[in-house]
Amino acid sequence: MGGFSAQRQFLVTVAGLDGKWMNKTGGRESAANSKVYDGGELIPENVAGPSETDNVTVSRGFKRDRDAAVLAKLRGKSGKWTTTITVQPTDADLVPVGKPTVYSNALLVGMSDPDYDSNGSDPAVIELEFAVGQAV
Numbered sequence: 001m002g003g004f005s006a007q008r009q010f011l012v013t014v015a016g017l018d019g020k021w022m023n024k025t026g027g028r029e030s031a032a033n034s035k036v037y038d039g040g041e042l043i044p045e046n047v048a049g050p051s052e053t054d055n056v057t058v059s060r061g062f063k064r065d066r067d068a069a070v071l072a073k074l075r076g077k078s079g080k081w082t083t084t085i086t087v088q089p090t091d092a093d094l095v096p097v098g099k100p101t102v103y104s105n106a107l108l109v110g111m112s113d114p115d116y117d118s119n120g121s122d123p124a125v126i127e128l129e130f131a132v133g134q135a136v
Contacts, residue, residue, distance in 0.1 A: 005089060006092075009089060009090045009091065009092065009094065010024070010087055010088065010089055010090060011086075011087075011088040011090055011094065011096065012024045012058055012085070012086070012087050012088075013085070013086045013088075014058060014083055014084075014085055014106075014128065015083045015084040015085075015086070016083050017070055017073075017083075018066055018070075019060070019063075019066055020060070021058040021059065021060045022059065022060045022061060023057075023058065023059045023060070024056060024057070024058050024085075024087055025056070025057045026054045026055050026056040026057050026129075027053060027054060027056045027087075027101075027103065027132065027135060028053070028054045029051055029052070029053045029054075029134065029135070030051070030052065030054075031048045031049055031050060031051045031052065032048070032049040033046050033047060033048040033049065034046070034047050035047075051134060053103075053132050053133060053134050053135060055109065055129055055130060055131050055132065056085055056103055056106065056129070056130050056132050057127060057128065057129045057130070058085065058127070058128050058130075059125050059126065059127040059128070060125065060126060061123040061124065061125055062114045062123070062124035062125060062126050067126050070126070071111070071113060071126060074108060074111055074128070075111075077108055078108050078109055078110055078111065079107065079108070079109060080108070081107070081108045082105055082106060082107050082108070083106050083108070083130075084102060084103065084104045084105075084106060085102070085103040085106050085130060085132070086100050086101070086102050086103075087100055087101040087102075087103075088100040101135045101136075102135060102136050103130070103132040103133070103135050104133070104136070105132070105133055106130035106131070106132045107130060107131045107132075108128060108129070108130055109129050109130060109131045110127075110128070110129035111126070111127065111128050111129070112125075112126060112127040112128075113126065114126055
């Protein structure tokens with residue numbers, strides 16, 4: 001058995017786009033619920049709605065040779081382009097282990113060009129946001 005995984009021990013890919021992504025946020029699965037007290041009962045029953053998954057956002061450092069083409073390809077495609085996002089756990093050497101989490105039918109709903117700061121030395125970053133169904 002292995003120990004804990006570090007946050008960096010995942011490989012995130014977006015089908016149709018070259019390269020890997022340095023950050024993935026979102027994807028929390030939850031269901032709305034209500035408590036129902038039957039007449040005279042002190043303890044409620046829980047009634048849940050369908051499970052939903054929050055949007056998934058991926059980001060990475062901007063490499064002009066790779067990502068200028070990505071941004072050009074996706075510009076104007078919010079709400080139109082669907083893909084698959086795969087999050088593969090790895091060992092400490094970044095060798096894939098176990099079953100990946102797959103978000104299929106991921107619909108692009110937003111994208112961000114790199115921010116600009118003439119005094120900044122932080123890496124420029126691009127970001128893509130997807131509406132997703134349940135992960136498998």
